[in-house]
Amino acid sequence: MSIFDRLWGGGRKTAPQPKATTPAALSAEDSDAPGSVDRRVRPRKNACKGTKALIIDDSPTVVAALRKVLRSAGYQTREALDAEHGLTLMEQEVPDLVFLDIILPGMNGFGALRAIRKNPSTQHVPVIMISGNEHATEQFYANRIGADDFMKKPFSRYEIFARIENLLDPELVPRRKMDGAEAASHSTGHISPVP
DSSP states (O other), rough: OOHHHHHHTTTOOOOOOOOOSSSSHHHHOOOOOOOSSOTSSOOOOOTTTTTTTEEEEEEEHHHHHHHHHHHHHHHEEEEEEEEHHHHHHHHOOOEEEEESSSSSSSSSSSHHHHHHHHHHTTTTTTTEESSSSSHHHHHHHHHHHHHHHEEEEOOOHHHHHHHHHHTBTTSSOOOOOOOOHHHHHHHTTOOOOOO
């Protein structure tokens, strides 16, 4: 069940599955294999409290879902329903992480991402692109214009934190994962152009 279904009560209730009674299934339940640990009890590496996340999405439902999930984990959030407002918010206060929808009114997410990467004060901020449009997903992978990760709508709470966990440094701060050429130009102070 997705986070959207849980938030808005639209999820279907499913009957609990009966426990397996075959010897093979019982031994699998008792296994200490890493895959057998329920994801809800597995320790999760999370960003440090107070991490600032900016959510840019034209869907109030998506914004509300992300806000609720992130704030429940101690994040500070700011929200924008279009790219222009989101870029203005970034100029006022640079966030630690951005969730950016691809399909937006006015400037789309690709244009906003280009602007983020061209601005020296925001080019280091990790960006997770989000979209429910299959064509936009294909375009994202084709263009490779500087996003750090991608989530397809609808997404779950687990997926949100799994994407964030992939970006955390040893101090539990979200950081961009740069390739060799980008890291070299970043360390020398030269900004590599964004296509």
